[in-house]
Amino acid sequence: MNLGSKIILIVTKQKDGNATTTFLKKTLGTENIEPAVTPPPRTSNNAFVKKPRLGPSKSRKREIPEGLWNKCPQCSTLLYDKELDENLKVCLHCQHHFPIGARERINFLVETCSFTEHDADMVSVDPLEFPAYAEKLVRDRKSGARKDAVVTGLGQIGTHRVALGVMDFSFLGGSMGSVVGEKLTRLIETGTQKELPVIIVSTSGGARMYEGMFSLMQMAKTCGALAYHAKQRLPFISILTDPTFAGVMASFATVGDLILAEPAARIGFAGARVIKDTTQSALPPDFQTSEFLLEHGLIDAIVPRKEMKSHLDFYLDFLMSGQKKILAPTE
Numbered sequence: 001m002n003l004g005s006k007i008i009l010i011v012t013k014q015k016d017g018n019a020t021t022t023f024l025k026k027t028l029g030t031e032n033i034e035p036a037v038t039p040p041p042r043t044s045n046n047a048f049v050k051k052p053r054l055g056p057s058k059s060r061k062r063e064i065p066e067g068l069w070n071k072c073p074q075c076s077t078l079l080y081d082k083e084l085d086e087n088l089k090v091c092l093h094c095q096h097h098f099p100i101g102a103r104e105r106i107n108f109l110v111e112t113c114s115f116t117e118h119d120a121d122m123v124s125v126d127p128l129e130f131p132a133y134a135e136k137l138v139r140d141r142k143s144g145a146r147k148d149a150v151v152t153g154l155g156q157i158g159t160h161r162v163a164l165g166v167m168d169f170s171f172l173g174g175s176m177g178s179v180v181g182e183k184l185t186r187l188i189e190t191g192t193q194k195e196l197p198v199i200i201v202s203t204s205g206g207a208r209m210y211e212g213m214f215s216l217m218q219m220a221k222t223c224g225a226l227a228y229h230a231k232q233r234l235p236f237i238s239i240l241t242d243p244t245f246a247g248v249m250a251s252f253a254t255v256g257d258l259i260l261a262e263p264a265a266r267i268g269f270a271g272a273r274v275i276k277d278t279t280q281s282a283l284p285p286d287f288q289t290s291e292f293l294l295e296h297g298l299i300d301a302i303v304p305r306k307e308m309k310s311h312l313d314f315y316l317d318f319l320m321s322g323q324k325k326i327l328a329p330t331e
């Protein structure tokens, strides 16, 4: 076939054996014409191959030093980091609650120097040799002063000694693996043994699926320990913060004698999109927020971060008053 001809004839044979004919129109004389500007050949030492990058000085955006300012995702106000820290990571303009690390939270919840950490050196192993799990554990251990997604210990709130566990979302999404479950169980058992109220602040994406069944077992283990704690007529206060989901919500986080939450925290079991797809129905705009769950009876109170300590002191006064009578020697 002559490629330079005006019409190119292509004959193909289909599966059923019938031959089909396709005509491609081709104008004569266009094949060998060079473009007006010929691009340079692609070689590694050719400066024109890569588009030159504009330097920072040519950018029109205002330069903001990194690590000094934070933009509020709710009201878009630029907040000075130091001021934000002093305000317990709560926006000064719209009261949006930013995520906060476990240690920072413990610092403002308990009395100064009253916290003793337990099981600080307990670390997760990789029982299933799940791809990339070991690397993620190393990465997240380096990024903060905690070795897993929860910090536990004994501290004092007001006049009350408490067993306190605080989860940290920055460590693998606050997921509950063997270490989180074990640390919380030991904390609850210490609370039972020492006749102390237990307070757990949750923030979690759920069970740590890198550990498979080992992570799911923690749901039953923590709840079992809480059942023994409750038998001693000791209170358990569960505090839900943004976000708390899945395996943690389906276990210890929702069995508190008192369930508190921070304002506008996202709380639920499955994600909203999954529920929407499954039920094929429109969900209310505030679905899976602490306000929605307060209205529907899952949560007992919404307490802003800055008032949490004083509220806990008040609730513990009430919850432990009966306990004090039991413990007091009879005259």
Ligand SMILES: [Zn+2]
Binding pocket: 072, 073, 074, 075, 076, 077, 091, 092, 093, 094, 095, 096
């Ligand atoms: Zn704001």
